[in-house]
Amino acid sequence: MSVLKKPFTAIAAAIALCATSLGALADEPRYNQVSLRAEVSQEVAHDLMHVTLFTEGQANDPTKLAAETTSAMNAAVEQARKVKGVTVSLGSRNSYPVYDDKGQKITAWRERAELRLESTDFAALSQLTADLLGKLKMGSMNFSIADATRAKNEDAMMKGAVDAFKARAQVLTDALGGKGYKLVSLNLNTSGAPRPMPVMRMAAMKADSYGGAPAQEIEAGTSQVTVSADGTIEVQMP
Template structure:
């Protein structure tokens, strides 16, 4: 076993050898930079959603509930007969109506919803028009299906990576670097619908009276793919 003085001498010799090496010899110097690249594409909506509702008021809550139920059942039965249309029930609620003093219940009011969805805009538009003889429209909107969104996101992925590489090279050149290496890269998607004009109340009233099938302009949404990453720039 080496004595303490012998170990101290060897340790001092090692430190001296390290100190004799040139500082930073052949060691590249790196600077880390966070970058983002973004690519996007306008994609047409391929799903149509319609919200219809039945609302009524009566002093007899049992009769009111029965009338609403019959209206809903008829709407659901009619919607199920249209190929390609998905139908589901939305919210349903009832609440009391009070007199002017707010002390006595004079009637009950109930509202129930039916939700319709389809990729066949013409069929759903006609079904909506037919159902509005007994129901009212609560809203209409359009969206991109999950399958379509994934398809376009996959196509944008290569573009996002290529855009990130181009930006990384540009940043390297701006700093006067001789190269870079990728530290990490994260890919994320996003998107938002473009503004669409909403149907005016006057138009809805006319639609309820005559029930024509509405011409559909579904609009588009912007699908975006972001490439966020960090690079290390090698300086000369």
């Protein structure tokens, strides 16, 4: 029997310790948890220009067509690389057969290849685009905020988002009749919504009209950058 006393003694001690802990918790002030959100927004000017140009052709001989496409793209890439501050990359390239009216016999092949250009120097890229439109066709032109610019603005806005969260937390605490609050969790999130851009007139013009033509004036627009603070507070009641 003396051997069995030790386990029972340990269990009794554990129960006593648990009861003591529960008693201590009962003495702590009670809190009500509330989730809330605050955000700050700012218009940021686009400082990065994106242009997609393409070549597209059709021929009976797919090998000859591929060679012509490659030649056109190589010439465009070589010309684009000479412009300082412009990032050059190749986009998608695909070819597919063209069938007769009955859809049974291949009558020709079509091939399309893209050239993508990007720069913070709008004037240089706009002039390059005008020059290349004598050889390629316009696919798209759009604008965005450069990663470094976005990060700089978001960092500056984070303090404002936190301050707005704290102010709202205090308003809620006062509305609930609390005597204070403590922060349980807080998450900061960022987002940006680009503004609609006008359709570029150059996309509708014939490519052969660009021989030596001046570059189009650029209106890059803005995006609204938002930093939000989502979190939970515990309001201490009297």
